[in-house]
Amino acid sequence: MKTRMFYRFVAILFLLGFLGGCASTSLPERGRPAGSVPPESRVPPPESRSGRYQPPEVTAYREPVTPKYTRPEPARAVQALVKRAEDQRASGQLVAAAASLERALRIEPKNAVLWNRLAHVRFEQKQFSLASSLAAKSNAFAGADQSLRADNNRLISRARR
Amino acid sequence: MPPAKKKVVRKKKAASKKKVVRRKPAAAKKRSKSSRKGFPWFKWLVGLMLLAMLVVGGYSLYLSQVVRVKFEGKRWAIPARVYARxxxxxxxxxxxxxxxxxxxxxxxxxxxxxxxxxxxxxxxxxxxxxxxxxxxxxxxxxxxxxxxxxxxxxxxxxxxxxxxxxxxxxxxxxPPEIGSIYPSHKEDRVLVRRDELPDHLVAALLAAEDREYFHHHGINFYSIARALMANVKAGRTVQGGSTLTQQLAKNFFLTPERSLWRKANEALMAIILDARYGKDEILEAYANEVFLGQDGDRAIHGFGLAAYYYFNRPLNELNLTETALLVGLLKGASYYNPRSHPDRALKRRNLVLQLMADQGFIDQETADKAMKQPLGVGRKGRLSNARHPAFIDLVRRQLQRDYQEEDLTSEGLRIFTTLDPWAQQQLDEQISSGLADLEKRKKFPTGTLQAAMVLVSPQGGEIRALSGGRDAGFAGFNRALDAVRPIGSLIKPVIYLLALSRPDEYSLVTLLEDEPVRLKDAKGRVWAPKNYDKQAHGLVPLHLALAKSYNLATVHLGLALGVKNVVSLLHGMGVQRKLSPLPSLLLGAVSLSPVEVAQFYQVFAAGGFRSPLRAIREIVDADGQPLQRYPLQVAQVAEPGPVYLLNRNLVEVMRAGTGRGIRRYLPESLEVAGKTGTTDELRDSWFAGFSGDWLAVAWVGRDDNKPAGLTGSAGALVLWGRVMKALKPQPLGLLPPEDIVYIWVDPQTGYLSAEHCEGAIAMPFIRGSEPQLRSDCLGEVQRGGNFFDRLFD
Incomplete structure (x- = not known):
């Protein structure tokens, strides 16, 4: 019975030693050796007029929530207006098509596809500099929609020709 | 669109020529007939008669001309109507x-x-x-x-x-109608055609004013005699014998003179009118001409407008009772005004209904039922009848660039604007309560402070609401357009954008010198600006200099960039005013109106794309034919990357800088961007900022230009916050452009750092402009391996 207790004690000691060894070897790897002073504390803390320590006033930039780079589903209303604009464009009513797209843009001002469509209508109306700006604006909202970006870039280079 | 206008004028001239030509042969014929007779006494008699006829004929001819000009002229002058979105x-x-x-x-x-x-x-x-x-x-x-x-x-x-x-x-x-652009004689009307006059209106008119209208020749001797009898019997004027035609003729005179000579003239004109024009034409003119009320300085003419003015509905939607009320107003629109004298108006209305029943236009039962109805006159509600003088003023100015005054006040144009009545209402309410609040805090007497504010849709540049002062209904000094005041620190983001547009020289963490500046101008005067806290802060990172609105760092930065370059960027962003490139411009010694400020802040809000601010979308003519469109214009004036960096910095202003006070109005989770502005001796308090769906610029100050005692954050930010809260805005939702990377840096030094390092913050950089130097914390990691390098590559 006594020998069993002894072995158990040795085993626990061994385990503790093993764990301790792990801990001491892992810290330098993570770049923070035990006992080293954090860099911030090497500079004297800022003092306010009252002489008390004040935490730094700089608020960290929070990394913004990365917006999803999938083409979002537009509202039903926007889809209907885009369709109307497409019909108007097909029948040569370019001014009306532009008006319909502007109406859709009032509903979804950050919809990259709408800016792209409007750029195409303006291009057809030979308003090249406006078309180019509209396509650039579409790019600003396109996120990682590469096919839309490519189309905008084609339009911009054609408009600048 | 002057061509449209010219066409109409030409038409009128052509018509007048035709009519004058037609009259000449008729007069000539009369002359040739009377010259044939022989006896001398007879000749004399004929001569006298001829003279009399000439005089009467000539005078009739003159009156006829007056009638023509008045009758046809009146029918054309329709003010432009202005609609909200x-x-x-x-x-x-x-x-x-x-x-x-x-x-x-x-x-x-x-x-x-x-x-x-x-x-x-x-x-x-x-x-x-x-x-x-x-x-x-x-x-x-x-x-x-x-x-x-x-x-x-x-x-x-x-x-x-x-x-x-x-x-x-x-x-x-x-779209709700928000006003009309009426001419200087202040007559406003909504034209109705004869076929739009409801039958019960015509019946009420006949019953109350002129039962023989369709049978007489302009005047009705029977009814004059009857009125005369009644008046003699009563010993005073109790009844009028004028026909509708005479009443119309009466309106051709501009003065309300009452004399026998005038009466005779009116009668003669009525006969001429009746002879020349059809009954329906005269009835239509009458229905559009008559005076039916006074709204401030605007005279309400015609039943078309009166229906809107009293019931806020088109004429054809009014029922018998409501129509009878309008007809009752003909006897005296102010005496029987249903809003100020409801009892009189009710009595008068019921009299009209009784007359209609007596003359068989309606049966007694209908009349009795109608008489039991309340007046039904709408209050002048805030959304409905509130006129927006400041916004209409803006619309008018935009129109005056393209149209002549006369076109606007007479051609019946319909103008579709960008005004959002709901947003305007929030703006008006918050400005009036917010200013009262500020005055109470500052212990100013009520009315000391004034304000102006502009609300714009960021991506489209549409002006959705505009406030020209604390009294929204007052059509006076329009501060949003005309209060041209120094903009103070509102200019700083332009300087910082210019810096960030040179990513190889500047990033958000570039250290700027916040040290005293002394400059001499050409006349040897010394300019030595100071920080608001009168201290110099030494080396400060660029983002902090903007967030804290440090003047000295900004002047050093602006001078390094070149004041001329700042001016040309401002022009590019849509400021059209001439600006002198003096160093003091860097601290906002530039005077602009709130609308001009909104124009250049729109570029930030739209990610570097300028859209000229618009108040009008479309204009159509009286027949609904499109005349003009003011389309959405877009021009890129800055690269998206630098604008993104600047906007993140403007978010920091709101989170940790001079705009922190916004937390009293909006939750921290709702990200907005903006900048305060304060001028010397606290004369002007400015705030300009934007959310995902609104751009707003607010100014608070005093008309006498004395110090208002308010910084940008103590004054204008309060109004801005109140309005934004009421609008329930969308968060900013800035999308990082493709060339933006986020890097961990040490905020004190701007050196590369890492997430685990204490105080490290993630900062956006334009790819390639990231800091090269490593902080100590990162340096030690370096020895253990290049894990972080791999992470950020």
Whole structure:
């Protein structure tokens, strides 16, 4: 019975030693050796007029929530207006098509596809500099929609020709 | 559009020529007939008669000319009508039930139990049913339809055609009318055609004013005699014998003189009118001409406008009782004014109804029923009849660039604007309560402070609301357009954008010198600006200099960039005023109006794209034909990357800088960007900022230019915050452009750092402009391996 207790004690000691060894070897790897002073504390803390320590006033930039780079589903209303604009464009009513797209843009001002469509209508109306700006604006909202970006870039280079 | 106008004028001239030519042969014929007779005494008699006829004929000719000019001229002068934006309804649209109610009421729709005809609405819980009016828009007509709509929370969750049950994609309500541009004689009217005059209006007119109208020749001797008898009997004027035609003729004179000579002239003109024009034509002119009320300095003429003015509905939607009230007003629009003298108006209305019954136009039972009705005159509600003088002033100025004054006040143009009446209402309410609040805090007497504010849609540059001062109904000094004041620190973001547009020289962490500056101008005067806290802060990172609005760092930066370059960027961003490139410009010694400030802040809000601010979308002529469109214009004036960096910095202003006070109004989770501005001795308090869906610029100060004692954050930010809170804005939702990377840096030194290092912050950089130097914390990591290098590569 006594020998069993002894072995158990040795085993626990061994385990503790093993764990301790792990801990001491892992810290330098993570770049923070035990006992080293954090860099911030090497500079004297800022003092306010009252002489008390004040935490730094700089608020960290929070990394913004990365917006999803999938083409979002537009509202039903926007889809209907885009369709109307497409019909108007097909029948040569370019001014009306532009008006319909502007109406859709009032509903979804950050919809990259709408800016792209409007750029195409303006291009057809030979308003090249406006078309180019509209396509650039579409790019600003396109996120990682590469096919839309490519189309905008084609339009911009054609408009600048 | 001067061509349209010219055409009309030409038409009028052509018509007048034709008529003058026609008259000449008739007069000549008369002369040749009378010259044949022989006896001398007879000749004398004929001569005298001829003379008399010539005099009478000549005078008639003159009167006839007056009648023609007045009659035809009057019918043409229709003021331009100005409309707010139409409300777009669709599934997903943000709207609360109370706001929808206000919008429907503003259009004069009546709440009923069950919707049975046009312009009615009903509500049960979150479900609305309403029947729209048809409306001719610039791009085609929107048909009248019965609609059922459901609101969940504050969004439209279902929208259907109530008749067919089919879902509707998008529904555009008719736009509410917000005003008209009437000429200097202040007559306003809405033209109605003869066929738009309801039968019961004609019946009421005949019954109350001129029962023989369709049978006499302009004057009615019988009714004059009857009136004379009645007046003699009573010993004073109790009855008038004038026909409608005479009453119309009376309106041709501009003065209200009452004399026998004038009466005779009116009678003669009435005969001429009757002979020359048809009964229906005269009736139409009469219905459009008569004076029916006074609204401030605006005279309400004609039944078309009176219907809107008293009932906020078109004439053809008025019932018998309401029409009888309008006809009753003919006897004296101010004496019988239903808003100020409801008892008199009710009595008069019931008299008209009784006369209609007596003469058989309606049966007694109908009359009795109608007499029991209340007056039904609408209050001058905030949304409905509130006129927006500051916004209309802006519209008028934009129009005056393209149209002549006369076109605007006479051609019946219809002008579709960008005004959002709901946003305007929030603006007006918050400015008046916010200023009262500020005055109380500062212990100023009421009325000391003034304010101006502009609300713009960031991506489209549409001016959605405008406040020209604390009294929204006052059409005086329009501060939003005309209060040209130094803008102070509002200019700083332009300087920082210019710096960030040179990524190889500047990033958000570049250290700037916040040290004293002494400059001498050409005349040897010394300019030594100071920071607001009168201290110099040494080396400060660029982002902190803007967030804390440090003057000295900004002057050093601006001088390094070149003041001329700052000026040319400002011009590029849409400031058209001439600016002198003096160093003091760097601290906002530039005077601009709130609308001009909104123009250049729009570029930040739109990610570097300038859209000229607009108040008008479309203009159509009186027949609904499109005349002009003011399309959405876009021009890129800055690269998206630098603008993104600047906007992140403007978010920091709101989170940790001079705009921190916004937390009293908006939750921290709702990200907005903005900048305060304060001028010398606290004369002007400015704030300009934007959310995802609104750009707003606010100014607070005093008209006498004395110090208002308010910094940008103590004054204008308060109004800005109150308005934004009321608008329930969308968060900014900035999208990082493709060339933006986020890097961990040490905020004190701007050196590369890592997430685990204490105080490290993630900062956006334009790819390639990241800091090269490593902080100590990162340096030690370096020895253990290049894990972080791999992470950020």
């Amino acid at each position: 139409p409300l777009e309804l669709y599934v997903g649209a943000d709207i609360t039930p109370s706001r929808l109610q206000a919008e429907l009421q503003a259009l004069g729709y009546r709440k009923v139990r069950k919707v049975s005809s046009v312009a009615q609405w009903s509500q049960s819980g979150s479900r609305f049913t309403f029947h729209t009016r048809d409306f001719l828009f610039w791009d085609g007509s929107e048909p009248a339809r019965k609609v059922s709509l459901r609101i969940k929370g504050s969004t439209v969750s279902a929208l259907r055609d109530a008749t067919s049950g089919k879902p509707l994609d998008v529904l555009r309500l008719e």
